[in-house]
Amino acid sequence: MEGGMISVDRWSKGSQAYFLTHLHSDHTNGLSSSWSYAPLFCSRITAKLFPLKFPDFNFSLLRLVEIGSWHRLSLLSPSTGSPATVQFMPIDAVHCPGAVMFLFRGVFGHALYTGDFRWEVNGERAMKARNMLLDALDGAKLDFLYLDNTYCNPAFCFPTREVAAQQVIEIISSHPDHDIIIGIDSLGKEDMLLQVSRSLNIKIWVWPERLQTMHLLGYPDIFTTRTSLTRVRAVPRYSFSNATLQGLNKQRPTIGIMPSGLPWVVKPFEGKWRDGESLPVTSTNRRLASDGTPVDWNMRSVEKVHEYIFSVPYSDHSCFPEIKHFVQLVKPRNVKGIVSMSSCYVNPLYYLSDLLSSTYDKTCVNPEVSKDIGKLPRKGKRKSEEFTGTQKKDVPSEVSFLGVRIRRVSVLRRTRCGVKIVECNDPD
DNA sequence: GCGATCAGAT
């Protein structure tokens, strides 16, 4: 939309202020060293890491903002050109280093963009952040919530990161003669590695850029780029594969550990499981209930998904019970998921409809969304079929099994897009 | 030839 005032994790031209929640690349699409549209607000840690990703950026545009403080922006109303004030507060998202949510206050009311977040129900940092948010709202309801709906499905329920890290430790200590490969990204899961290192009194190998990140973040000297110093290596997730592990095992006995909220799947599951049949723990497959929704993910624990590979439910995104807890807390009038698919749309309200029906402002609901409230997921598995037009067609089993609503388009691609907030509601 | 965008894979 033309004439927006502020953009969050969205970098196209036309806003007067831009906000970056964290430095994962799916939130920086469109940002580059040559980007220079307007001031960019982010947390202190994000600003510190920023040059690693965008070395030639015009840093005079960066505005580091303190978590827990209200900041005032004087902007111009896009429609009238008259001055308009927006206030905002960054709040700890407890996702990866530097990650924050942004709470906005203006003529539109209160709007919260969560970015990616994990607020464990009894987590110390999450509780502090939760109190900060409630204090900032001061009894007001949230008018707009832009929610990290990555795992907004009751099928997703995983332990705290501390428990999951303990599972990693147990896998490593039960393989005393193996080399260990752990798949991680360019940012995030540092605390898991720290917990492993301390508990087993062992250093952890990381690749050179990652070591630089660790140093900038001020982690103690437990990370190294010298392979001879440790049998535990954290490697980029994209370089972690079945083939990699098979290759490594020709040299030395090696196991891989994949920390993820999603089971790490070697191959997509094509077969059929009878309802009620239990899976062996070594299986890579998941069982479907008769309505097509997955079971067995609840309280899912360590899973050996391959001869050499273990999947551990360590997630930097909130799982469903945490999302539910969060939504109950902020009582939003309007919710929009920040993660969507171009081929299928996971309506973030779907499994929250009971919670939202009392507070939800029906007049703000996109008709597409309101139609869905109270509807049941589609049942059963379908055969894959080319999508056309607007008529209902059969959908791939993987899509219906997630219990999502289908919006067909030509490409199968996940998108995570930021948002542009304009003067009078109408988010996006 | 370069950056932005997209498809595909891990």
Added chain:
DNA sequence: CACATCTGATCGC
């Protein structure tokens, strides 16, 4: 399915 990331192809300049 997709956690986030990289590589390679293609498009427009």
